[in-house]
Amino acid sequence: MGRHVLKGLQRLGVVLLLVAGGVQPLWAADGGVTIKNDPETGTKSWKFAGNGLDIELIQVPPDFIRASYSARGLPPSVSEAVATRCVFGTIVRNVSDSPLSYRVADWRYMKADGVELPIKTKTEWLEEWHGMGVRFSWSILADDPTFAVGDWIQGFTTMAEPHGSRLSLKLVWSIEGKRYEKVLSNLECAPAPEHDS
């Protein structure tokens, strides 16, 4: 097994801990968004709660993706297609008293030049994977769920941007027919691993 995979696996434990909320990070607040910077791993995350939505985006290093997908027996063509993107582990919770829905197809990310770009959805990923004969249906954030009260979900959000990029993410969701938006600014994609740079 390659050194890169081993490193990725080590980071997997860290990311799992982060996703599970089991670390004691450094916190900072920025426009209603709480930024978490774990000094041990260098992994950053952004958390917003408002208008019934609670969302957290966590940097996912490419080696983690490679190791995780490899451990599931997925071919390199699948893992590389995801690992070469900017990926955030994303946890979405309905903290309202009514059903909440969102469509990843409505979300947009913006680069510094202000151009809005769509996010590749789970449906699009699965079409690609299934076309390659890969039946794996997990890891990517569900793209059009309706959450009842207390429901929550987690998965990867992927943007076609290089590692280390800075971008903003426009979220859209609705509760009882009312549409809400929130822009999370200055998100940072996980940096490229040392062996790639």
Place this chain on the structure above:
Amino acid sequence: MKKFCPIWNVRRRPSMIRSVPALLLLLLACTVGAADLPPLGHKMNSISPPLAAPDFTLPDMDGETHSLSEFRGKVVMLNFWATWCPPCRREMPSMQRLYEKYSERGLVVVAVNQFEDPDLVFEFTGRLSLEPTFPILFDRESRVSEQYKVKGLPTTYLLDREGRIHYRAIGGREFDHPDVEALIEGLL
């Protein structure tokens, strides 16, 4: 005891982790303790009117097949999960406690694993603080989860004795909470 879980069957060959990555993943997965984590919720949401649960047939740890319809006449907690999913791991002991409390009165828990190797799952369950004794079935190509329109893991359904879905929870839950137990009491 292990009455519904054939993984303890003497016919089962010793577990083998087929790859080092799988073993490391397992070890890492088991390092995530529950002490510092936020509490899991305990609300299951009503599905009204109740929907007929699609029948399916899947293999267990030994490769023996089981159908959902085998459990007709029991209240079924149907849980879709995977070992790499942190909330799935966290909620599993509460499902076992629930199962131990209500199995004699007619509750069965059926855990449908997604995409994973039975050997890996066998090793994982053996390391849990409370080993599951309910059936674990393997949906290696996620065809059953597609039937149930599962959007993410874990997702759990609560079925009545006639095989109708009454409640659903997306995301991890503490299933032996009195709120969930009250729903089960209502179905038993």
